[in-house]
Amino acid sequence: xxxxxxxxxxxxxxxxxxxxxxxxxxxxxxxxxxxxxxxxxxxxxxxxxxxxxxxxxxxxxxxxxxxxxxxxxxxxxxxxxxxxxxxxxxxxxxxxxxxxxxxxxxxxxxxxxxxxxxxxxxxxxxxxxxxxxxxxxxxxxxxxxxxxxxxxxxxxxxxxxxxxxxxxxxxxxxxxxxxxxxxxxxxxxxxxxxxxxxxxxxxxxxxxxxxxx
Ligand SMILES: N[C@@H](CCC(=O)N[C@@H](CS)C(=O)NCC(=O)O)C(=O)O
Numbered sequence: 029x030x031x032x033x034x035x036x037x038x039x040x041x042x043x044x045x046x047x048x049x050x051x052x053x054x055x056x057x058x059x060x061x062x063x064x065x066x067x068x069x070x071x072x073x074x075x076x077x078x079x080x081x082x083x084x085x086x087x088x089x090x091x092x093x094x095x096x097x098x099x100x101x102x103x104x105x106x107x108x109x110x111x112x113x114x115x116x117x118x119x120x121x122x123x124x125x126x127x128x129x130x131x132x133x134x135x136x137x138x139x140x141x142x143x144x145x146x147x148x149x150x151x152x153x154x155x156x157x158x159x160x161x162x163x164x165x166x167x168x169x170x171x172x173x174x175x176x177x178x179x180x181x182x183x184x185x186x187x188x189x190x191x192x193x194x195x196x197x198x199x200x201x202x203x204x205x206x207x208x209x210x211x212x213x214x215x216x217x218x219x220x221x222x223x224x225x226x227x228x229x230x231x232x233x234x235x236x237x238x239x240x241x
Contacts, residue, residue, distance in 0.1 A: 139164075
């Protein structure tokens, strides 16, 4: 393990793909600089090719031997999960299931992206209707099955909190926030196991953050 001198997370000033990363480091009591990047600053960074893949989040890891910058929220989550004890390091199968759930989260974000970028209101709302009535319920059904297959423990993998819970918690919170015009806040209500999981993670997350001080 490289000795970390400094960790810096760069993301916009809202949870998005960074909520789970911030939570994981906080719960693990791993010190980090939480740099909130404005859209203007992001534009400048992107214009100068200062971001690995032209997107945020980016984690800058300074060690005794140099500095590494990495993008891709799932890669960052696995790394900070290992630092914080929220990623299974001694169980390959549990790690596989955590990775599977992280990938599912990114698949869903990718499905949301076109309507988030769409400027035309009418076209945006057509996309949102398909998302609300077809695409997102289909994925919520997959998620419900995944949770049931894990034994309906209230966690995505096994019976304790992992980075997969935090990633999907923030994603589901966004989906039902009302911020996505056309996507109803009761989107997940018919998915009983998802709803129980969501409430459990909200409670566990709060308690773990509080006990981290
Ligand atoms: N697969 C990447 C996606 C990163 C991504 O799309 N980030 C968004 C914010 S959540 C971004 O930087 N958007 C800026 C833009 O495209 O203008 C990841 O998981 O980190």
